[in-house]
Amino acid sequence: MKQFAEGSHAVAEIIKACQPGVISAYPITPQTHIVEDLAQMVSNGELKSQFVNVESEHSAASVVLGGSATGVRVYTATSSQGLFYMQEVVFNIAGMRLPVVMTCANRAISAPINIWNDQQDSISLRDAGWVQIYAEDNQEAVDFHLIAYRLGEDKRVMLPVMVCMDGFILTHGMETVDLPEQDKVNKFLPKYNPLYKLDTAEPISMGLLADPDYYMEARFAIQETMKDSLGYLSEISQEFNAVFGRDYKDLLVEEYQTKDADKVIVAMGSVCGTIKEVVDEQRSKGKKVGLLRIITYRPFPYARIYEALKDVPRVAVLDKAVSLGAYAPIAVEMKAAFYGKKKGPKIISSFVGGLGGRDITLESIHEVLRRLTAKEVNSDFIDLKPELLKEEYGK
Amino acid sequence: MENSPLFKYGHTACAGCGQAIAARVVIEAAGSNTIIANNTGCLEVFSTKYPETAWGVPWIHSLFENAAAVASGIEAALIYLGKKDTTNVIAQGGDGSTGDIGLQALSGMLERGHDILYVCYDNEAYMNTGVQRSGLTPFDTNTTTSPSGALSSGNIRPKKPVPEICNAHGIPYVATASAGFPQDLSRKVKKAISIKGPKYIQVHVPCPLGWRHETNQMLTVAKLAVDTGLYPLFEYENGVLANRKQIVPKPVVEYLKSQGRFKHLLNNPEEIKKVQDIADNNIKKYGLKVEA
Numbered sequence: 001m002k003q004f005a006e007g008s009h010a011v012a013e014i015i016k017a018c019q020p021g022v023i024s025a026y027p028i029t030p031q032t033h034i035v036e037d038l039a040q041m042v043s044n045g046e047l048k049s050q051f052v053n054v055e056s057e058h059s060a061a062s063v064v065l066g067g068s069a070t071g072v073r074v075y076t077a078t079s080s081q082g083l084f085y086m087q088e089v090v091f092n093i094a095g096m097r098l099p100v101v102m103t104c105a106n107r108a109i110s111a112p113i114n115i116w117n118d119q120q121d122s123i124s125l126r127d128a129g130w131v132q133i134y135a136e137d138n139q140e141a142v143d144f145h146l147i148a149y150r151l152g153e154d155k156r157v158m159l160p161v162m163v164c165m166d167g168f169i170l171t172h173g174m175e176t177v178d179l180p181e182q183d184k185v186n187k188f189l190p191k192y193n194p195l196y197k198l199d200t201a202e203p204i205s206m207g208l209l210a211d212p213d214y215y216m217e218a219r220f221a222i223q224e225t226m227k228d229s230l231g232y233l234s235e236i237s238q239e240f241n242a243v244f245g246r247d248y249k250d251l252l253v254e255e256y257q258t259k260d261a262d263k264v265i266v267a268m269g270s271v272c273g274t275i276k277e278v279v280d281e282q283r284s285k286g287k288k289v290g291l292l293r294i295i296t297y298r299p300f301p302y303a304r305i306y307e308a309l310k311d312v313p314r315v316a317v318l319d320k321a322v323s324l325g326a327y328a329p330i331a332v333e334m335k336a337a338f339y340g341k342k343k344g345p346k347i348i349s350s351f352v353g354g355l356g357g358r359d360i361t362l363e364s365i366h367e368v369l370r371r372l373t374a375k376e377v378n379s380d381f382i383d384l385k386p387e388l389l390k391e392e393y394g395k
Numbered sequence: 396m397e398n399s400p401l402f403k404y405g406h407t408a409c410a411g412c413g414q415a416i417a418a419r420v421v422i423e424a425a426g427s428n429t430i431i432a433n434n435t436g437c438l439e440v441f442s443t444k445y446p447e448t449a450w451g452v453p454w455i456h457s458l459f460e461n462a463a464a465v466a467s468g469i470e471a472a473l474i475y476l477g478k479k480d481t482t483n484v485i486a487q488g489g490d491g492s493t494g495d496i497g498l499q500a501l502s503g504m505l506e507r508g509h510d511i512l513y514v515c516y517d518n519e520a521y522m523n524t525g526v527q528r529s530g531l532t533p534f535d536t537n538t539t540t541s542p543s544g545a546l547s548s549g550n551i552r553p554k555k556p557v558p559e560i561c562n563a564h565g566i567p568y569v570a571t572a573s574a575g576f577p578q579d580l581s582r583k584v585k586k587a588i589s590i591k592g593p594k595y596i597q598v599h600v601p602c603p604l605g606w607r608h609e610t611n612q613m614l615t616v617a618k619l620a621v622d623t624g625l626y627p628l629f630e631y632e633n634g635v636l637a638n639r640k641q642i643v644p645k646p647v648v649e650y651l652k653s654q655g656r657f658k659h660l661l662n663n664p665e666e667i668k669k670v671q672d673i674a675d676n677n678i679k680k681y682g683l684k685v686e687a
Contacts, residue, residue, distance in 0.1 A: 021475035022468055050471035055503035059464035062457060062500065066432060066468025069455050072475055074468070092457050198453035198469060200428050200482055205448035207456035214445050 001179050007138040007170040008033030010177045011103055014142045016047045017185040018149050020075040022067030024052040024060045028082040029115045030167035031105040035077055057082040061089035068098040069206055071197030073149065076100065079167055080107035083121045093160050094129025094222065096207060099152030100160040101145060106269070107167040108356040116357020117167040119269060120321040123329045129222050131161040131229060132298040133251065134269045138175040141165040143246060146180060150189050150236055157229055158195070159222065166270040180244055188243045226299040233296060252301035254293040255308050257283060261290035263372055264309060266334060267318040268294045271360050278365040289369065294330065302337045310343035316372040320354040328352050328379050347374065353382040399423055406449040408441040411610025413574035413600030413617060414516045415441070420577045421514055424584035425483050427452060432466040434488025434497060435459040437523045438516060460497035462486040463504035463513060470509045479510065483588045487514040490531035491521045494557040505564040505593045512587045512594045515557065518602040526605040530555035534673060535666055536656050543659040548666045553673055561595040562631045568594040569631040574601060575617025579628065579640070599626045607655025619650040624674035627681045641685045644678055647671045
């Protein structure tokens with residue numbers, strides 16, 4: 001059913017359709033509209049779910065952890081500082097193999113305090129053991145939540161999944177979205193039936209102390225599952241396409257005009273819409289420019305990216321996050337994907353933009369293409385304001 | 396003692412551990428239809444070292460400070476599944492994970508009105524990490540982070556009044572108990588789980604290693620804490636002091652001389668007087684003294 005809706009409302013609608021038994025969240029901008037809508041749905045009796053208002057994100061994550069361990073589908077959403085405050089629990093949920101689904105409404109990290117969009121929050125939690133999927137638009141934000149439950153609860157996986165959507169740009173943006181019908185959702189997403197749960201009829205202990213004789217194998221198992229999940233994502237996306245009539249290739253990356261390209265920009269999330277516009281314009285002028293959009297950031301699709309870009313001479317990686325004091329996060333992965341390989345781009349230049357909600361415009365993308373020369377650059381910031389730097393540093 | 400099907404022997408607690416005995420009394424009183432969420436701490440470590448577990452009930456450990464929130468999620472899930480009326484939920488942890496790092500999660504659990512019993516095993520310091528001072532460490536206690544020295548008689552602050560803090564949340568039941576009085580503890584647990592809503596029980600549990608007393612003195616030391624007025628046993632029902640264990644108060648020095656953690660006070664009458672004042676205040680506040 002097509003609906004003109006705010007991104008947050010569309011996400012709330014799909015979560016309702018997934019029928020989680022326990023929802024818990026703590027308010028943080030720009031996540032709030034999602035959980036407000038869910039609270040209203042519970043209050044109206046449209047959604048039979050326990051909505052637990054907590055005193056912190058740490059407890060929000062802990063509540064869904066407890067609910068999931070009791071054998072119930074669960075949901076939470078957060079942003080920025082909230083994600084960081086629940087970080088300890090986020091790692092714990094993955095270690096306990098609980099298929100929690102979370103929306104991260106991507107937002108910058110303090111200080112300076114800033115409520116606007118970049119992707120520093122979820123990217124900083126890349127090592128937590130959560131599958132991370134990044135939506136480009138609100139249709140994807142909707143679909144990815146459904147896929148998230150299906151993947152996470154798959155008995156071959158049993159891992160949490162974070163659906164990342166750019167704060168404000170998507171969460172507060174109005175778009176027409178095709179909301180999946182309930183009967184199709186029920187067909188695609190079976191009832192949650194965990195392997196293990198807290199049940200007085202069959203008592204088990206969960207969260208045990210693992211000493212050096214046992215710890216490593218538990219972590220290794222997650223690493224192996226993560227790698228296997230790349231294949232499961234492709235498999236599940238095909239089934240999703242069949243049920244809902246979409247056209248997702250494999251949910252790992254999107255190749256947009258990359259086949260014969262001289263220059264390809266690599267990026268993630270909503271900024272890819274802007275990049276596609278520049279690509280179209282450049283192509284109309286006969287310039288061989290393309291976009292490789294990373295959809296799944298964890299597990300990272302190295303092999304898929306290698307295949308997509310092995311014959312492209314120059315690649316520009318545009319990160320909406322920094323690893324202060326080192327190469328930018330996606331750029332590091334891109335370089336690793338080609339290191340020691342026979343083929344691959346001669347130049348992988350890395351750009352940082354859009355931090356704290358600084359607009360990435362068509363002109364920003366043109367600037368990236370201009371700076372993608374024979375001289376490789378790393379963590380090159382775009383759209384800086386020289387006049388502010390002058391004030392601060394007396395340059 | 397017979398083996399318990401709900402908290403089995405073979406765990407790795409120290410000899411004379413008050414917490415192990417109290418934990419067994421708690422789960423036996425609560426019964427097999429109980430799910431436990433446990434904070435990180437001694438009890439978690441000594442009862443569930445993979446691949447073994449001492450627990451005969453469903454049991455989960457997540458992190459140091461979040462058992463109250465994990466239990467909240469368990470309770471919510473049980474309501475969703477229609478199983479809450481037949482299942483008890485207990486959250487439990489030590490004094491540090493309850494009153495310091497986990498106080499926020501505990502307060503949230505109480506304020507939200509979950510039907511959960513929270514049990515705090517109070518051994519008055521961070522024993523699992525090597526006897527560091529917690530907010531519930533008593534005044535003038537020698538711990539590894541509040542050591543007595545030329546300028547200090549140990550911990551400079553009295554115990555954080557966590558039972559009173561819980562009671563201030565307006566919850567239906569708050570009690571203190573002691574490993575020295577297991578029947579009383581058992582009765583309080585049974586009473587607590589018969590009441591719907593959030594409940595809090597704080598159990599005084601001697602730690603021979605941290606308190607420095609002989610392992611066979613655990614019950615004696617626990618009883619002395621109560622009999623001196625330093626660890627008053629009471630029950631609040633709906634905010635009203637409903638019951639307290641009355642005593643013929645013994646001087647606090649008897650309790651202090653029973654443990655190495657107070658040894659530095661024994662030649663310091665001034666400091667002993669300060670500790671006696673704390674006991675006297677408790678005796679007055681809770682009406683502990685047996686009337687002649």
